[in-house]
Amino acid sequence: MxxxxxxxxxxxxxxxxxxxxxxxxxxxxxxxxxxxxxxxxxxxxxxxxxxxxxxxxxxxxxxxxxxxxxxxxxxxxxxxxxxxxxxxxxxxxxxxxxxxxxxxxxxxxxxxxxxxAGETKGGTKAAKPKPAVVPPDDLLSALEENPAAKATFDAFPPGKKRDYVDWIVEAKREDTRQRRLAQAVEWMAEGKARHWKYENC
Incomplete structure (x- = not known):
């Protein structure tokens, strides 16, 4: 069994x-x-x-x-x-x-x-470095207005920064983007990563 x-x-x-x-x-x-x-x-x-x-x-x-x-x-x-x-x-x-x-x-x-055979971790055949995370201007402006959120974002490793940036820039509608931007700032002000709900399952 x-x-x-x-x-x-x-x-x-x-x-x-x-x-x-x-x-x-x-x-x-x-x-x-x-x-x-x-x-x-x-x-x-x-x-x-x-x-x-x-x-x-x-x-x-x-x-x-x-x-x-x-x-x-x-x-x-x-x-x-x-x-x-x-x-x-x-x-x-x-x-x-x-x-x-x-x-x-x-x-x-x-x-x-x-x-x-003794492999201890995963890996890629030819891992390509990911491009640097470039936050959009509206996210940067929103973070400047919320010191707690900015501190969280600045402390994030690149992967967690990219989670938020990608989520915001991939919005197809402007109103969706604005909702995501507001939600992102709110969560970061609370010290939360983009996928915090799954991290705390």
Whole structure:
């Protein structure tokens, strides 16, 4: 029998209805390909370990589920869709978005082989440095008017800054942008990262 965790049961139970079958299917696929996998919570997300090493992580968001093989960049390679969502398989919005069972099992077993070979962390074949974070003028102006929010933003690492900047600049409508800008400043004034809700799951 697979080694399951009540914490993962609870995580899935409180996830959105669309996400539950996706999470359950991913869970089943991991245990099918890797019977030795054990479940735990890491970064407040359901995670699977193999021989004590991280094998995979999955997470439910408002409109999609993400699945990330810890060694995915080396396993999935050019098939990865990480640019479209967290993880190598893009934004999973239904079970049919998951790669076929045979393909997924192959990815998981390849990741297991890397762990068996002594790989200790994920990585990319040729990681490209991300461009510097350039906050838009309206965000900079709003931050200047709110010292607490500015202090939080200035203290953020580049990734957390980029989360807010991308969220604001990707708004398609001006009113949406203004709402996001106001929400961003409010959250940062409280010391919160863009995805604080998921960090505190």
């Amino acid at each position: 697979p080694s399951t965790s009540a914490k993962i049961d609870a995580y899935i139970a409180k996830s959105s209805d669309f996400a539950k079958p996706i999470l359950e299917e991913l869970r089943q696929r991991v245990h099918s390909a890797c019977p030795e996998a054990e479940e735990t919570l890491k970064w407040s997300a359901p995670s699977f370990t193999y021989k004590g090493k991280i094998l995979a992580v999955m997470a439910a968001f408002k409109q999609h589920v993400a699945f990330n093989l810890w060694h995915g960049a080396k396993v999935v390679g050019d098939d990865a869709q990480a640019a479209e969502g967290m993880g190598q398989f893009g934004r999973l919005q239904s079970v049919k978005d998951i790669p076929g069972k045979r393909i997924m099992a192959g990815y998981i077993r390849d990741a297991m082989k890397l762990i068996d």
